[in-house]
Amino acid sequence: MSLRITKYLLLLPLTISLFGINLVAQEIEEVIVTSTKKAASVQDLALSVQALTSTDMVEAQITETEDMAELIPGFIQSPGIGSGTNVGIRGLIGTAVGANTTASVQSHINGLQVNSSVFTTIGFFDSSQIEILSGPQGTLFGRNATGGIINVTTTAPEHNFEGSMKFDIGQGGQTRMTYAQNFDLTDKLAARIAVQSYEKDGQIYNIHTENNIDNRSTEDYRISLNYAINDTTELDIIHQSHTADDNRSHFTANRCERDPFYGCLPWEEGQLNTPGFTSGSVDGLFGILAQTNNNNDDFANSIYPSSIDEVNRDFDPHTKQTFDLTQIILTKQFDNFELKVRASTSDRDYLRTGDVDGSVASEGATSGVINAIMNGGVQAAVVAGALADPTNAGAIDAGLATTEQVTAGALAAYDAAVAAGGTAAIPFFDNDNNQFDIALGLPCMDGVGEWSGSFECSDVVETTDQVEINLVSDFDGPLNFVAGLFAWESNNHNTFYTHTQAYNVLRSFDLHPMSNYFAVGNGSLPELQGQGYGGLAFYNQFVGWAGSGFIETYDLENPFYDDPETGYSGIDPTLEATCAQLTAAQQNPFGCDEILQSNLDFVSYITAADALLAQLGQPVAFKRTLPMELGGLIQDNPVIQESVAIYGNLFYDISDDTKLTIGYRANDDKYDDYSVNALGDGTNPDYVYSPVYDLYTFGGTVEASDAEFRTKGSDTAETFKLAIQHNLNDDMMVYASVSTGNKPGGSTPDQYGNPSVFAPETVDSFEFGLRSILMDGRLLMNLTAFSMEFQDAHTSQVVGSAAITNSLDYTHNGFEGQMKFFVTEATSIDFNFLALDSTIDEGESLFNPLNPNGATQILDVYRIGPDDYDADGVVIEGSDTARWIAALQAQYAATGGLSQDLLVNQPATGLPCATATFLGMNELGLCSDALAASGNSFIGGTAASYAALLTGNEDAQGLLPFLMFALTDTGIIANYQGRNLSAGRWVADSDTFAGLPLPWLAADYLVPLGGTRTPFTSELDYNIAVNHSMAVMSGMLDLKLTYSHKGDSNGDLFDSPLTYTPDQDYLDLYGNWTPNDGDYYVGFYVKNLEDSRNLAGSRTTSEMVGGPANLYFTQPRTAGVTFGLNF
Secondary structure (H helix, E strand, O other), X not given: OOHXXXXXXXXXXXXXXXXXXXXXXXXXXXXXXXXXOOOEEHHHOOOOEEEEEHHHHHHOOOOOHHHHHHHOOOOEEEEOOOOOEEEEEOOEOOOOOOOOOOXXXXXXXXXXXXXXXXXXXXXXXXXXXEEEEEOOOOOOOOOOOOOEEEEEEEOOOOOOOOEEEEEEEEOOOEEEEEEEEEEEOOOOEEEEEEEEEEEEOOOEEEOOOOEEEOOEEEEEEEEEEEEEOOOOEEEEEEEEXXXXXXXXXXXXXXXXXXXXXXXXXXXXXXXXXXXXXXHHOHXXXXXXXXXXXXXXXXXXXXXXXXXXXXXXXXXOOEEEEEEEEEEEEEEEEOOOEEEEEEEEEEEEEEEEEEEOOOOOOOOOEOOHHHHHHHHHHHHHHHHHHHHHOHHHHHHHHOOOOOHHHHHHHHHHHHHHHHHOOOEOOEOOOOOOOOOEOOEEOOOOOOOOEEOOOEEEEEEEEEEEEEEEEEEEEOOOOOEEEEEEEEEEEEEEEEEEEEEEHHHHHHHOHHHOHHHHHHOOOOOOOOOOOOOOOEOHHHHHHHHHHHXXXXXXXXXXXXXXXXXXXXXXXXXXXXHOOOHHHHHHOOOOOOOOOOEEEEEEOHHHHHHHHHHHHHHOOOOOOOEOOOOHHHOEEEEEEEEEEEEEEXXXXXXXXXXXXXXXXXXXXXXXXXEEEEOEEEEOOOOOOOOOOOOOOOHHHOOOOHHHHHHHHEEEEEEEEEEEEEEEEEEOOOOEEEEEEEEEEEEOOEEEEOOOOOEEEEOOEEEEEEEEEEEEEEOOOOEEEEEEEEEEEEEEEEEEEEEOOEEEEEEEEEEEEEEEEEEEEEOOOOEEEEEEEEEEEEEEOOOOEEEOOOOOOOOOOEEEEXXXXXXXXXXXXXXXXXXXXXXXXXXXXXXXXXXXXXXXXXXXXXXXXXXXXXXXXXXXXOOOOOOXXXXXXXXXOEEEOOHHHHHHHHHOOHHHOOOOOOOOEEEEOOEEEEOHHHHOXXXXXXXXXXXXXXXXXXXXXXXXXXXXOOOOEOOOOOOEEEEEEEEEEEEOOOEEEEEEEXXXXXXXXXXXXXXXXXXXXXXXXXXXXXXXXXXXOOOEEEXXXXXXXXXXXXXXXXEEOOHHHOOOEEEEEOOOOEEEEEEEEEO
C-alpha cells in the first residue's frame, strides 16, 4: 500500500473520535438482485454478483461506465478501433474489432442486450440498480457471454406524482441536469418521464485550431409506461433516446519514438504527441507515387506538445451519435409461475472523425515532378538568355562558338551558382523551397479544408431486434426452475475510412497542383488536366514517364499474343487456344502481331490502352478519377447476425442448507458477412471502375462481388452450469460451480481484402466462493476464487490495412473480494480487490507487424538503387548498396544461411540463353548457359548477384526510392509496405519479379506468447472507501473518501513499451447533506483529489502511419456541487 493511502487512512481514528463512537453497530443491508430472473439476495447466490443501488450511484457520483472503471476492481473501459468501445469485468475484455464480432462482456438494459459502445455513452440516468455478473452467463441471459453481464435496471413508474430534479455544476464548464417524475394517469396506467442534459467543456487544447477539444454534449430522455391489464398481468413500454454531438477524443494522445525506418521504434516507449516518420509508413510510399512526398520528412519541424492537456492536430475530432431503444415487457403471474416476455428494437447512427497521425505537418507537400518542370523552365530561360546575349550571339555568328557550347557554358555557370547557394535571380527548386498545400473534402468531414497526413472516419448504422421469453417457477417444494427462449438479430453496417493526402491525390490527377502544368493551352506539356485521369495505374505510368524527362515512348502490346510459357493466347490461358485459333473463330479483333502500335507518346499510349480495354469490354485503366470513398483505406462491412437459443436453470434443494443448480443452454448463431477491405483500387485486382462508389459491385458484378467478399457461417453450441451451495450457518454460505461459455465465430477482412474466418470462443470456468455476514451483522465478507480457461479467445490485431481477429488460448485465474465493515453505527469501511494471474498459454505465437523480426536495435540502414553502380555496372565502394551487400553476405555466413536463399529460378531451365532471350524469358539478362547445362535451375548465389537482380529489375525501379533495408540485431529486414506483407505483394503484378525471394521476409518471425500476461489485465486492483455519517443542521451529512489503485498493464499482445500502462492511483472525496424531511439534498465532490494525471490505457495502431501508440489519460481533478430536489 502506498504512503499516500496510508496517510489518509491514518485520519480514520481521528475522524471517529471527533464525531463520537456509537457502540450500537449498524447492520449490513440486504441487497436484492433480479438479473437471475428470480429476486434474491446477493448473499444467497452461487455466483459472483456486485450490485450498485441508486443510493450508491448518488453517493459515489456514478453517472456513466467511466466512473465504474475507477471504482470497481477489474472493470475496464477501453476505446477500440473505429466505432467500438470495449467493456470488461474481472479484468476480462474482448478486443475483437468489426461488425461481425461479439463482445465477451454483454451489456443489458432491463435484461435486454444493447451494444456495448452505446452502453458506455448513454450513462445511468434515472436508474434504480446496476448489477454485474462475472463469468459465463449463458444459462441466465438470452445473449450468450463468456466474460460476464452488466445489467442496468431503469426506474419504474409509480402511481403518484412524485419526482426529482438534480443539478450538477463542476469545473471545466461541467453541467448535468436531470429531471424525473411519475404520473398517475389512471388507476391502471402510470407513467414516468426522465430527461437528462450533460455539457462539459473540452480539457485539451489543440494548438493548431486554437480550440479546446474532448468536450461532451449529450441529451437523453426516457418515457416509461406501466399498464395493469388485470390483477395478474401488466405491460411495460419503455422508450429511450440518446443524442451526442461533440468533439470528444477517441484517444487523448499518441506516443512514438520517431525512426526513418520503422516509423516508430517498436521497442521504445516514445515521446508524447509525436507522429511516426513518414518514410517508415505505408503512406510514405503513396506520397512518392502521388508526388506529394518526395522523400521528405513531413513532420521534421512540427510541434510535439509535451503536455497531456495539449495536442497539435490538423482538425478537431467530431463525434455524432443517435440511439433509440424501445422495450416492451409483458409480465403474467400464475399461481406457481411467472411468465415474462421481453422485446426490444433499437437503432444506432454513429459518426466519428479523427486525425490518425496525431500531428500537423510542418512541411508542405513536395513533388519531384514539379521541381523538375520548374527547374527545366529556369534552365530553358537561362539558355535562352545566354543565346540572346549580344556577345554570345556575335561569337556564334563569327564561328567562334557553337550554340551547343554556349548552352553548355550557360548551364555549367547556372549549376555552379546553384551549388554556391543561388540567389533569387538564380533559383533552384527542391523540397525545401518548393512546397504546396492541398485542399480536400473527405467523407464525414465538415466541408473542404487544407490538411496533411492521415484522417479517419467511422460510420455505423445498426438496427437490433430481440425477443426473450422467460418462465419462472415458484413452487413450495424443493424443485424450481427458470426457462428461457431467445431470438436476436442485428443488422449492422460499419464503414471505416483511413484517408491520406497522398492516396486522395492518387484517386484524381486534378486534385494535385501538378496538374496545372498540364492544363489546356499551358504550353509544351500534354493536356492532361480535366480529362478524368487518376488511379494507381495512371500514376505509376505517369511517374515513370516524368522520370524520363517526358520523352519516353511506348509500345502497345497485343493482349492476344501467345504466352511464351503456355503457348496459348495471353488473353485467357484457361481457354487453351492460340492467338491464331481465336482469330479464326472471330474472337480476336487485333490479329496476332506482338506489338499493335509502336513508339507512342505518353498521351497517345494511355489513350490507346484505354480504348483497347474498352473494346474488350474491360474497365479503363487511366482515365478513371476514383470516387471519394476510395481516397485511401476503406473497410466496408455490412453484416447480419442472428442468434436463437433455449436456456434455463434447474434449482433443487437437497436439504434446508444445501442447494444444487443445473444449467443448460443450446444456441444457434448465424452470420451473413460482406467484407470489403481495400486500399483504393490497388488491393482489388477485380475492381471495376465506376465514377460512383458501389459496395456491391466492387468485385465487378454483383455475382462476382458476392463470391469474393461475402462469407456466411453458423455455429451451434451447448453450454452448461453446475453449482452446489451449502449454508455453514445462518451467516455463512460456500459454493462451488463449473460452467462453460461460448461466443460465436465470424469473419473479418484481412490486409489483402480476403475474408478471414475465426472460430468460436469457448471458456471453462471454475469458481469457489464464500458469502458471509459476520460480527453480528457488522462485517460483510464475500470472497471468490476462480479459474477460467479460454480456447480460441478473440483478440484483434492491426496488420497492414486491416484489424484481424486472431484466436488464442489463455488462462485467467483470480481471487476477488468485496468487504464492508461498520466500525461504528456512523462509520464504515469498504474494501474491494481483484488479484489476477492471467497469461497466454504455452505454444501460442503470433506475428508482430510492427516488429516483424523481433529486433531490439538497428545497426545500419541502407537505401539501395541503380545510382550506387558506376558506368561499368560495378557497385561504388562505400555506397549503401555496397554496405548492404557486405552485411547480407556476412549475415548469411554467420547464420549458416544457404547460398540458394539468394538465388532465383533460372529464367529458362534447360534452354539456351539465346532461345530464352528470344522468347522473352530472360528480361534481366541473367541467364547462364553454364548453369543450365549443369542442370542448376538457379542463378545468382551471392549477395552481390542478388543486389544486381533487385536493382536491375525495371519493375522495381519505381519502388526502390522508397525501399530501405536495415541491419538489426536479429537480421536484415526491409520496410516496404510496412514490412509485414509477403513476397508476393512486393510486386504482385510482375511475373519477372514475383519469383524473387526476399530472404529478410522469408519466414515471418512468430513471437512466442506463452506466459505473457493477457492484454489489459493487471495483477492487482483494489479500492478502499471510508464512509461517515453525522447529524448537521437538522439533517444528515454523508461523507465518503475513496482510494483506488489499478495495477500496471499492457494493451498489446507483445508486451511493447509503447503500450505499457503503469500503476494508477486515485483519491476521491464525496459529500451529501440531506435535511430530515428528505425534500432535497446538497452535495459536493472532488474527483482525482491529487490531480494524478495517470495513463489509463493504450493500444497500438497500424504501420499505415508508422505504428504510434494511441493513449488515453484520466480526467484532471474535477470539483463540483450537486443539488437535488424531491417533490
